[in-house]
Amino acid sequence: MLNVAILGASGYTGAELLRLLLNHPKVAIRALTAERHAGKPYAQVFPQFAMLDLPDLQKIDTLDWSGIDFVFCALPHGTTQPIIAALPSHVRVVDLSADFRLETPEAYEAVYGAPHEQPALLKDAVYGLSEIEREAISKARLVANPGCYPTGAQLPLIPLLAKDLIDADSLIIDSKSGATGAGRSPKEGLLFCEVSDGIHAYGIGTHRHGPEIDQGLSKAAGRDLRVRFTPHLMPMSRGILSTIYVTMKPGVGLHDLRQALESRYEGEAFVHVLADGQAPQTRHVRGTNHVLISLHPDRNANQAILVSAEDNLVKGASGQAIQNMNIMMGYQETLGLTLTAQFP
């Protein structure tokens, strides 16, 4: 068995890691950490796990690493760099935070406003968009799990940019997320009265996931590009729906976009292109590691609209983290992840 520790187990992605890993045949949960909740039985924080025999929550600095092979680091961004740097070298890591996603210390500082504390580790980290970086992930010691919005935005666009089918300067990504995307720690903007009965855009023109999306799409396009990306907060607990507007290159039609996506994701367990006339909803992927993508003609003949749906806590975080662990460990990629949506 693979002995696993979840750092940040009292948060939303930590709890989702646990929920999924309980169905993983090769994983044993050895340690669960917390900050405010350290010292409590796990079921005191999350009663849905009351029937299970789980380790109590403890502070990270009290962990005995000798029995741990693999770590999921589900901590707030900005906190993980010294923690990952201090891990014993035999431990492999998937970091769900943003600390190792941007490839250079300069890019990190420009977005997160502080110098990167571990530039050598950053250099070795592999960006964990599973379907795109599988080979590099399989050899990595440290995988930087992608952001939730960047997962739903990049998977539809990378194959189209790689085949030069769309204008790289015309991309508009309009995304809507459930409130779990902001984590479980109390924040005024996440009070019921602020989230229910309405929607709002936030981080308009400045959201930290914009540069992460740029990084992946620039690689696919072979040149630097900047997307226009606006996230919105929806009155729902989980899910991300992204509506993506593209301009097709001269001579390219919707069928070419479909062919590129279908051939790129043929045989993939978690990325699916829907039939003509269908559009995904967040409830179609709720609780699952699947991403559904649809393609639509626009009234303007040279333009097209793509829609992607994912669960921010699963393919957007903990599910993709487990998919990456499976790739790193040479396990079947779907282990622990063979769930379909809880619908309706």
Ligand SMILES: NC(=O)c1ccc[n+]([C@@H]2O[C@H](COP(=O)([O-])OP(=O)(O)OC[C@H]3O[C@@H](n4cnc5c(N)ncnc54)[C@H](OP(=O)(O)O)[C@@H]3O)[C@@H](O)[C@H]2O)c1
């Ligand atoms: N939520 C999403 O949809 C999503 C998607 C993709 C990526 N992510 C990223 O994944 C990470 C975790 O997100 P989350 O939504 O699970 O956050 P969360 O619900 O706020 O949980 C954060 C966890 O980290 C612990 N923690 C907080 N400060 C700490 C510190 N200084 N030292 C050690 N532990 C500390 C918390 O413990 P206590 O609660 O006990 O204080 C809690 O267990 C973040 O970096 C986030 O950006 C989240």
